[in-house]
Amino acid sequence: MKINTWLALGDSYTIGEGVPLHENFPYQALQLLRNRGLLFHAPEIIAKTGWTSDELIAHMQQVRLQQEYDRVSILIGVNNQYRGMDVKDFETTLEWLAAKALQFTNGHAERVVVISIPDWGVTPFAQDRDASAIHDAIDRFNAVNQKLSREKGFHYIDITTDYRSTGMLQESVVEDMLHPSGKVYKEWAQKVAEVFYIEK
Known part of the structure; x- marks a missing residue:
């Protein structure tokens, strides 16, 4: 039997x-998929805290990845917003990532998921920040997503809406009061x- x-x-x-x-969230999703009878290798995670979309691309260009993957997930852009980078530049880099995702999945757009950027402005970490400005900026980046x-036929998963109503809770963040807890990642997973x- 094929292992995805x-x-x-x-x-x-x-x-x-x-x-x-x-x-x-990738490992929690992995367990859910295996529990439903799908065989999956551990996810190959190309990610780092603080990366912008262009930094993700720069790293991808320096490492040897497989030619094909059965699934690709993309969750990037919060650091573009955090650093005040231009949404148009984000759109350009996202186009590059989309093209690579289609290449990796051999043109199967339905096997690619783009996950919306969570609104960190609701977290305890951001209590002294302009939550309204962060909210609006996140919306602009997610509109691009x-x-x-x-346009590409990818699955778009909105996690932002729910996070805006729970991200300020103690059980929703880790010790730094910014990043999501395992409980939140379970919902994303x-x-x-x-x-x-469904795309098996």
């Missing part, structure tokens, strides 16, 4: 900054696993 492969591209939200490896997903399962 998964390339998870992103930043701190993909590696799960502040939580054990098994609590990040959603538009590209629609369920959404990703559902998409990956």
Whole structure:
């Protein structure tokens, strides 16, 4: 029986900054998929805390990846927003990532998921920041994510809406009061696993 492969591209939200490896969303999704009878290798995670979309691309160009993957997930852009980078530049880099994702999946757009950027402005870490400005900026970046997903035929997963109502809770963040807890990642994992399962 075929064992599926998964390339998870992103930043701190993909590696799960502040939580054990098994609590990040790719590994929790992996367990859900295996529980439903799908065979998956451990996700190949290309992500680092603090990476912008262009830094992710720079790293991808320096490492040897497989030629094909059965699934690709993309969750990137929060650091572009955090550093005040231009949305147009983000759109350009996202186009590059989209082209690579299609190449990796041999043109199967339905096997690619783009996950929306969570709104860190609701977290305790950001209590002295302009939450409204962060909210609006995150929306602009996510509009790019959603538009590209629609145009390419990717699955777009909105985790931002729910996070805006729970991200300020103590149980929703780790010790740094910024990054999501394993409990939050479980919710994201369920959404990703559902998409990956129906596209088996």
